[in-house]
Amino acid sequence: MDAGGTSRIDPAVGERLRRLxxxxxMSLSALARSAGIGKATLSGLEHGTRNPTLETLYAVAGALEVPLTALVLAPGEPPGAAADVRGAAVTATLLEVFEEPGATFELFWLRVRPGVVQHSPAxxxxxxxxxTVHQGVLRAGPGEAPLVARAGEHVVWRADVPHVYATVGPDEVVANLLIRSPR
Incomplete structure (x- = not known):
């Protein structure tokens, strides 16, 4: 991670993004509009001159209708090869990717910093x-009606709507996140 809170991602991310x-x-302009990000930001990602936030990567992946791992991992590359990705409140470490005929599952280790709300795009x-929360109290889920989970509890929501991640109280949250993306 750099001091600005963005992720240091392998430059090959830009090439994978360009290919997808x-x-x-899609033109650069069309993808930027669909993802809700600036054309200059997207161009910088494709050329490896910008380090993306977790929010930006998810916006682009959502607009392309691919799992996040399609951007951060080369085909056949092990999950441990992906760099941690950091957003406003969340740092995500990819642990595993599971492929089934009807869906892709991405398993992450999450740390959610207190005092900041992360707004994730659809x-x-x-x-x-x-x-599944291991430590702390998490408020996460659809922006209009986030859910609360304490250590040992599990929450699920449809993530095809804007959603949030935040702590409840002053303690960092440690959790696992499993994202299921249908094919």
Whole structure:
């Protein structure tokens, strides 16, 4: 992580992003509009001159209708090869990727910093997030009606709507996040 709170991502992310965009026949401008990010930001990601936040990566992945791992891992690359990704409140470490005929599952180790709310963009249609809290109290889920989970509890929501992550109280939250993305 750099001091600015962004993630240091392998420069190959830009090449994977460019290939996915081209495969869908999308212009840089169209993808930027669809993801709700600036064209200059997207161009910087593609050229490896900008380090993306977790929110930006999820916005782009959602607009491309691919799991996050399609951007941060090369095909066949082990999950441990992906760099940690940091957002406003969340640092995510990819632990495993599971492929089934109908869905991709991405398992992350999360740390949520207190005092900050992370606003996550909507993922592709049908994506769900499943969080098991190990430490602290988490407020997460749809922006309009977030859920609360304490250590030992589990929450699930449809993540194809904007959603949030925040702590309840002054303690960091440690959790596992399982994201299910239908194919």
């Amino acid at each position: 965009r081209a495969a869908r026949g 993922h592709a249609a049908g994506v769900t997030e499943h969080v």
